[in-house]
Amino acid sequence: MDTLYEFPASVIFEVESQIESLAKQEQAIEEAKRRQDKEARRKAEEERDKIHQELLKSDASVIQMYLAVTQEADSDSFRQAWQKWLLSAPDRPLQQLKNWGLEAFYQAKWEHPTIDIFALPQFSWFLQFTFTLAKPYISKDDNPFYIIDNPIVRDKVFRLPMVRSTSWKGNLYSALWQLGHRLDSRWEFRIWGWLPCTGVIKDRDKFLQTLKDQLDGETLWQYVFGNTKIKPKMTEWHDLPCTQTDGRAYLQELSGGAA
Numbered sequence: 001m002d003t004l005y006e007f008p009a010s011v012i013f014e015v016e017s018q019i020e021s022l023a024k025q026e027q028a029i030e031e032a033k034r035r036q037d038k039e040a041r042r043k044a045e046e047e048r049d050k051i052h053q054e055l056l057k058s059d060a061s062v063i064q065m066y067l068a069v070t071q072e073a074d075s076d077s078f079r080q081a082w083q084k085w086l087l088s089a090p091d092r093p094l095q096q097l098k099n100w101g102l103e104a105f106y107q108a109k110w111e112h113p114t115i116d117i118f119a120l121p122q123f124s125w126f127l128q129f130t131f132t133l134a135k136p137y138i139s140k141d142d143n144p145f146y147i148i149d150n151p152i153v154r155d156k157v158f159r160l161p162m163v164r165s166t167s168w169k170g171n172l173y174s175a176l177w178q179l180g181h182r183l184d185s186r187w188e189f190r191i192w193g194w195l196p197c198t199g200v201i202k203d204r205d206k207f208l209q210t211l212k213d214q215l216d217g218e219t220l221w222q223y224v225f226g227n228t229k230i231k232p233k234m235t236e237w238h239d240l241p242c243t244q245t246d247g248r249a250y251l252q253e254l255s256g257g258a259a
Contacts, residue, residue, distance in 0.1 A: 011062045015055055019063075022051045022073045052081035097158060110160060139167065197242035208239055 012019075025048040032041035055063055060082050067075035097106045108114065115126050139153040155162050201207045212234075214220045221231045 008059075008062045008066070011059045012066050015058050015063065018051055018054055019067070019072055022048060022055070022078075025051065026074055026077070048077070049081065052078060053085070056082060056085050097160075102158075106158075106160070137163075139163070195242060204242060212237055212239075 025044050028044035029041055029048065032038075032044055055078065060078075064075060064079055064082065067073050067078055097103055113128075115128065117124060117126070137152070152161050153164060153167075154160060195201060195204055195207070197204065215232075216234045218231055225231075
């Protein structure tokens with residue numbers, strides 16, 4: 001728990017002198033306004049902007065929060081500088097990765113990710129495709145202090161935009177609902193997997209028979225759906241031998257013979 005407090009404290013400690021200088025320049029701007037000294041005001045604003053740029057090299061969200069709470073300097077002015085800084089380069093997170101020498105890492109893991117299928121269990125597969133959004137994507141990040149009220153979700157390490165797996169689940173469910181697959185419609189569940197001949201499960205045949213009985217019974221579904229009286233009907237059961245080595249034939253069997 002202490003780490004949650006130590007990080008913001010360390011950020012503010014590193015920029016404490018810059019925040020003091022920022023407050024002095026803002027006072028100079030106000031004094032120049034009262035004297036109607038345009039030249040002095042212009043110089044003070046230039047110095048203020050320079051300090052903003054230096055502060056933006058640190059954790060801007062922590063600084064914004066600190067200024068909003070302590071009012072040692074104008075948090076709204078810093079917020080505007082933060083917005084302008086981000087909008088000046090739409091690929092700001094990618095630019096940071098370039099500065100860190102991680103551009104190749106970004107291209108391999110985000111822009112054109114490659115999946116090492118050989119590192120996955122036997123008969124594993126994946127679906128990969130690209131698409132273009134019809135309109136801007138809106139999500140909600142966990143950062144309580146940001147330049148906008150609804151910042152996009154970013155990963156914790158590289159701060160690159162992402163979509164949570166739970167969001168995919170909800171969006172796909174919503175798409176099915178809009179296509180007419182309502183609760184009173186017929187749904188199809190396909191539960192499948194692969195079990196080795198030996199391993200954690202000692203008796204493979206007994207385990208599969210127990211699983212089949214539970215899927216065909218009522219106790220399991222009552223636990224899943226509660227008292228809704230929903231009970232899926234088992235229409236097919238494929239118990240393939242653990243010695244199966246033909247991955248394509250295995251998937252065709254599970255998919256009902258589709259090519």
